[in-house]
Amino acid sequence: MAIVSATEMVNKAHEGRYAIPAFNTNNLEWTQCILKAVQETRTPVMIQTSEGAAKYMGGYKTVVDMVNDLIDSMGITVPVALHLDHGTYEGAKACIEAGYSSVMFDGSHYSIEENIEKSKEIIALAHAKGVSVECEVGGIGGTEDGVTSNGELADPAECKAVADLGVDFLAAGIGNIHGKYPENWAGLNFERLEEIKEAIGGKPMVLHGGSGIPFEQTSKAVSLGVSKININTELQLVFADATRKYIEAGKDLAGKGYDPRKLLKPGCDAIIAKAKELCEAFGAAGKA
């Protein structure tokens, strides 16, 4: 099975009150680990790249071919969507052309009028090709690909304006942050989440910066209509930690421990374990 649009899996998650894990990938190993974890836990998944990560891997076409080829060679039977995370206007168009099955257009740094105009155009282009679309209203805290925002709470009326364009799922700032959460983080703003949910008439919502949000808050967000949770930092941290331990223990100096297949294995095993844990935590395990 080749990659599929994310619309059906996200809508099913929304009806069933669980969330699709959307894992960012960085390379071949990362992609294999994510696919292994979701196949073993029977989890529908979105694999996503930032524009920077896709460039790092050799471009959008390389990513599309890699994901489709791995689905084939690994015998993956769970639904897999390939999604562009925080796409620019140009990047979203390029991914629709290159064969991504889902794109995010992040126009949150434009004026709301320009965000609406550009979102409308991307939605039309994507839907003509059966590609699902996520749009963003209001910034999300932290830095992603060099774009920093202050993490303001999204305005419910602006969310409604973008939801009414026919977007498939909507990302809105509710106090969430990209990267590691600071000690003094105020937590998710559930009051605002409920106001947005009311305003957009039950459209699925996306929670960015899902790494490190306490489980109770994630579950509550899912109960209020969050149906896709983005995970990037958490997999990076467990990979780095396991790799550091391997090297600090001098294992790369023993025998052929320097072979990349050995050197990267502890990190890969850590990614698989963490991804499985999150599939269970989001209630998505067993749903494919």
Ligand SMILES: [Zn+2]
């Ligand atoms: Zn994000």
